[in-house]
Amino acid sequence: MKILKRVTAVLLTAVVAVSFTACGGRSEHAKKLNIDTAVSINIWYQDDAYTSYLDYIAQQFHKANEFITVNPVKVEENNLLDAVYNGSIAQNNVADVYLMEASDMQRAYLMGLTAENDAYTQYYSQKHFPVTAVNAACYEGKLYGYPVTFHTAVMVYNKKYTTAPENFEQIEAFLNSYQVTDENKDVNMIVGWDTQDLWTNYAFGGSYVDNGGAQGEDAESDVQTEALKAAMTEYAALQNTFGIVDKTQEEYKQMFINNQLIYTILDSTQLADLNACGVDYGICAVPGAKTGFGTQSLSDTTLAMVNPYSENTDTAKAVAQAISYDYADLLEKDTGYISARTDVADKNKKVLYQPLYEVYAQSDSYAKYIGADEFYVRYSILLHNIWKGEDLNESVDAFIKAVSR
Structure with a gap:
């Protein structure tokens, strides 16, 4: 399996962190988690458009939680779910969080790769996401995914x-x-x-x-x-x-x-x-x-998913929620894709995109x-x-x- 690793450094200097935020005017939403031992969270994805976005989340998570290292990993394997499954079974290369299309939900579920989204359910309602996004993240009546983008x-x-x-x-x-x-x-x-x-x-x-x-x-x-x-x-x-x-x-x-x-x-x-x-x-x-x-x-909707094979599912769920919700206002700027979350666009984009979100909701x-x-x-x-x-x-x-x- 070919994997291109993009590991965020554990130690980021204060100068780099401050200048990155100040120059870009970027959001700083990282949760402060009650973690006092070293935890590493691997995010597996295939689309290079997400690279800078995931890198920034990784940096912010470590900045807010010194014991947490988030590692975005770009996977070159043709079938991401097979790669996630094989790495999980081998237990030496586990994806804690991975990005997939909602159309792959049944396959992911049957492969045992879907941990329930049960820690942040209050965010995944029509107050923040169209019904299409919420339904896309569900399977057999339960919420598993964290909607990220759509098309x-x-x-x-x-x-x-x-x-x-x-x-x-x-x-x-x-x-x-x-x-x-x-x-x-x-x-x-x-x-x-x-x-x-x-x-x-x-x-x-x-x-x-x-x-x-x-x-x-x-x-x-x-x-x-x-x-x-x-x-x-x-x-x-x-x-x-x-x-x-x-x-x-x-x-x-x-x-x-x-x-x-x-x-x-x-x-x-x-x-x-x-x-x-x-x-x-x-x-x-x-x-x-x-x-x-x-x-x-x-x-179709791109979802962040938490792998139940992760040794740190609680932290992985926090990272998945951050990808989907906390930093959603940066998604379009960093990836070129439009966030599934409806309440993050600036004033001008909100007017422009209202018909788009209506189409998505009724799609x-x-x-x-x-x-x-x-x-x-x-x-x-x-x-x-x-x-x-x-x-x-x-x-x-x-x-x-x-x-x-």
Whole structure:
């Protein structure tokens, strides 16, 4: 197993600690725990975007608790849960805390890698997190995870030229009345998005399919056949109505940043790039293709999890809670990802992100049961076939047959 270790030094000089905080204006929330013997907590993660964030938490924890050393460990193994399990069984390389997607919850639970989140339950309510985040952290009615970040798909629009649309009929009306002026001369496309990506297209039929049941734990799916066929009919028509061309999400994002595109659909992980470039944009739910058609985006949530094999589960729970809650105001700045906690954004971001959190709260969470990926592969094939112009009834019927259990 290849592991890249990033161990925070046990001894940090006062000068370094003070200058790091003063220069960055960063939060100092580390809990003072009643620990009087040496404790080491390993945090395992795979996404390098979390490195600076976890390093800072490690530094702050040691600053507040001289006997605690927190070690962020970037794991190069393809399957994090297998690595956590193997290290735990060997008992010589234990991950005390690890980051995973909520969609892996059942597998983690069945592998015995989920300690219950029972020390900080008061923080994990809709006062601080959307219901989607809390549900994502649960399994079989118990809270295990600590929600950290999330991603879902939203429409973004250039506020210089337009407002949030309720449906694509309003975008069509905007297109039909559009006139080129000196102010909008850089615009060369009204609307476009990556039509090959599951996440940016899921919403068009998302209201009419369900995978995993209410909590995403049941290995079953439900499809409203006629409603889905009607929604897919309108979805397919968008291609000709707007002349949408094949481009990647990155290409459409750059067009939007350059004021060449007025509306697009992006994964929320891409919003950091919009913020960095200074474009004046708004966020809304992916609109229905036509009046009367609902949409529902897909979402997944990154969780901090505590390993019951840890020799210091109480301290590990404090660290997991810090990753999820105490330092959440630093998450977007350090990682580029948006915190699952709703009450930490500054005044401007709070207004900007309110529609995003509403989309997340009403989203369809990626199912947690083992084997759920098959449903999403089949649904992605359905969307692809519909967009290519293949027979709609045959495509939907084939999808339903493939996902029926």
